[in-house]
């Protein structure tokens with residue numbers, strides 16, 4: 221047959237166009253787009269009727285934590301990662317995502333000096349279960365070892381196709397000083413590795429945390445008070461200044477405040493190659509969600525702790541939507557960072573082993589509802605600073621944005637595709653193989669339900685396919701959901717059923733970023749420190 225599979229009656233959406241075309245798929249690739257197919261074309265092919273619904277390139281989620289190491293100590297990420305490559309990729313694909321980029325994390329331990337060693341270890345974790353969908357790695361660099369960076373960065377690119385690294389300005393166990401940041405960014409730039417920056421001022425957070433503790437404000441809710449928008453505001457400005465100094469393109473991960481977004485916008489207006497990511501939690505949660513369980517002192521509220529925290533109230537989200545629309549945000553990722561609530565090393569009780577380190581800490585009030593786990597934890601001093609930061613969301617990323625932004629007219633269908641698929645593919649060197657419906661691209665495709673025939677429902681965690689025992693979006697109304705997910709031409713998810721196979725997903729060697737190139741201005745000799753790169 222001419223095609224293995226065809227998609228007919230769809231409204232195709234790319235980052236630039238909406239068109240009524242059929243898709244012909246052969247050997248895992250899109251081979252033909254045509255207004256219609258003849259009977260001859262269709263012979264022997266599996267025909268998928270989209271019934272007038274949107275058809276989009278599969279989601280590319282550039283920010284997913286799977287199998288990540290437990291890191292201990294105050295302000296460390298802490299906790300046991302609930303999802304491995306099996307459960308994490310399963311959850312992604314059931315929400316319309318066909319590519320995930322996860323983190324291979326260096327630690328400060330001596331054996332982790334070698335980035336290649338770290339990556340090999342994470343690859344083995346992926347191989348241990350296999351993945352349902354294609355995946356790649358970013359590296360997280362928490363050390364400034366000049367010899368390692370010089371020797372290994374070129375090999376990360378050539379041997380592994382890893383062309384991006386994440387750097388932290390906060391967390392005792394991860395953060396780089398300004399000088400270290402410059403060192404690592406400089407080496408990264410020489411190798412055309414995109415630097416992703418977690419921009420929160422670690423000193424400000426520690427200082428505020430001390431002040432909150434002095435006042436016994438240690439319940440989960442106060443996690444947000446320890447990270448008000450100014451914390452992200454300062455760190456974004458500082459990173460922009462340092463990156464400009466050495467002409468390094470940067471991408472801010474998980475921007476959560478309108479303040480930081482405006483800093484990014486200003487830098488972009490000046491022609492600097494500054495990119496930004498934002499995530500569902502900054503549109504759908506607020507500080508109030510950190511006190512929604514039982515009563516404000518109940519440690520079940522730890523389920524909602526992520527960094528940066530959600531914004532204070534919904535007015536920030538209104539501004540953030542503008543940033544999605546006007547291009548300030550380059551990508552929309554999940555920051556899926558999964559911890560279970562019932563795991564002793566998960567959400568509330570990751571605290572237990574550190575309880576003794578809190579010398580002379582007054583006992584917090586226990587939950588007024590007498591919630592058992594909550595009491596147990598609060599008795600052990602479950603201060604927010606010991607609670608692992610992160611919430612799940614790889615499966616809800618696309619349907620949530622579809623429901624709250626596309627269907628409400630806040631963003632166009634094209635912008636939806638740009639933010640969730642095309643731009644992450646370009647930014648991370650996967651385009652046009654991923655993030656595109658052009659002939660030659662991998663046949664990674666989502667087909668939605670026709671809006672008019674979808675029966676809205678309210679989300680419960682049992683519908684999801686991650687290994688986390690809660691969702692922050694419990695009770696949220698959804699007005700659409702991916703009906704089919706295709707990965708390299710195979711239907712891996714259909715009408716709520718998993719049809720894919722674990723182990724089918726392939727490791728992706730990525731190329732250079734295709735975004736950080738032209739900058740819309742002449743180079744300014746006073747600004748440009750060319751001698752650094754001679």
Ligand code: DUC
Nearest residue numbers: 418527555557609610
């Ligand atoms: N950074 C992330 O990227 N995810 C969760 C927590 C964090 O600090």
Ligand code: ZN
Nearest residue numbers: 418473474527
């Ligand atoms: Zn981060």
Ligand code: ZN
Nearest residue numbers: 283285555557
């Ligand atoms: Zn993250």
Ligand code: ZN
Nearest residue numbers: 518587591594
């Ligand atoms: Zn409780």
